[in-house]
Amino acid sequence: MSLETILSIKNLNKNYGRIQAVKDLSFDIQKGNIYGILGPNGSGKSTTLGIILNVVNKTSGSFSWFNGNTSTHQALKKVGAIIERPNFYPFMTATQNLELICRIKGVSYDKIDEKLQAVNLFERKNDKFKTYSLGMKQRLAIASALLNDPEILILDEPTNGLDPQGIHEIRQIIKSIAKNGTTILLASHLLDEVEKVCSHVIVLRKGEKLYSGRVETMVASNGIIEVKTEDDIESVVNVLKNYHETASVNIDGDLIIIQLENDISAATLNKYLFEKNIAVSHLVKRKPTLEQQFLDLTNNN
C-alpha cells in the first residue's frame, strides 16, 4: 500500500505575545485515516487547525498540503472544514441553505441530497433551520463542508455541547464518511472520543506533541506492576528504581506502582526482587487504560 500524504507539518510554532500556543510541532496526515488531535483546553488544537486553514498566521515552521504540489489557496479547495459554529439562515430550509453554499463554492446542486443523506438529514431537508436541534445543526454543517467532495474533512470539537444521542450520531457519521474514503482530522479534548472514532492520535500538551501514532499503539504500552511489601517501602522503591526494566516507581498508599520500561512479566520482576532479598505480599501486572495514559501524558511532571 502506498502512502499518500495529505498534509505535512514541520516544526510549526505560534506565539501570541508571550504565550507559545504551538511549539515545534511536526506530524503528517496520510490518506484514508482518522486523526485526532487530543489535548486539554488551551493545548493549541484550534490554533494548529487555524494555521493549516490559513486563518491564523504561523510564527515559524512550515506546512504543506498534498505533497506541496499546489498552493495552499488551491489545496484548500479540496479541504472541508468546520472550525467555528457555522451560520445558516434560520428561516431557510436545509436544502435552501445548502443551495446558497453551492452557489458560493461554485458546486452543482446535484450534491445536496447525497450530502444530506450522508448526515441523516434527508428526511428533514425541507424543514427550516431554526427548527433543528443542535445536533442536526452540526450535521448540516458537516453536509455543507462535504459539498465539494473534499479529500479531507477537518472538525474542531465536533460533539461539543451535544446530548449523548447527538454525540453518538455525529461519531457514527464521521466514521461512515471516513469509510467512504474521506480522510478526517478532528480536534478533541475528549479521550474517549478519540479512542472511539480515530485510528491515529496526536497528543498535545501546552502546544507540544507528546505522542503521535496509532491509537492502539498508545493503548498497548508496556504496562504497570503493583507491588506490596512488608519490608521497608522506601528501600524497596530504591531497589526498584535501580532495576533497568523500570521506567518509573511511585508509592500510592501501601502500593508501589512500577511503570515498566519493557514488557516484562510479573514473574521476572518477582525473581529480581527475590534475588535482592525482598519479599512481596502482592504483585500484579496491569495494562494501564488509555485514560490513565492520557492523564499521565498530560499531567505536569
Ligand code: ADP
Ligand atoms: P485548544 O484549541 O487546544 O483549546 P487554542 O489553540 O485555542 O487551544 O489555544 C492555545 C493557547 O493560545 C491558549 O493559551 C490560548 O489562550 C492562546 N490563544 C488562542 N488564541 C489566541 C488569540 N487569538 N490571542 C491570544 N492568545 C490566544
Ligand code: MG
Ligand atoms: Mg479549541
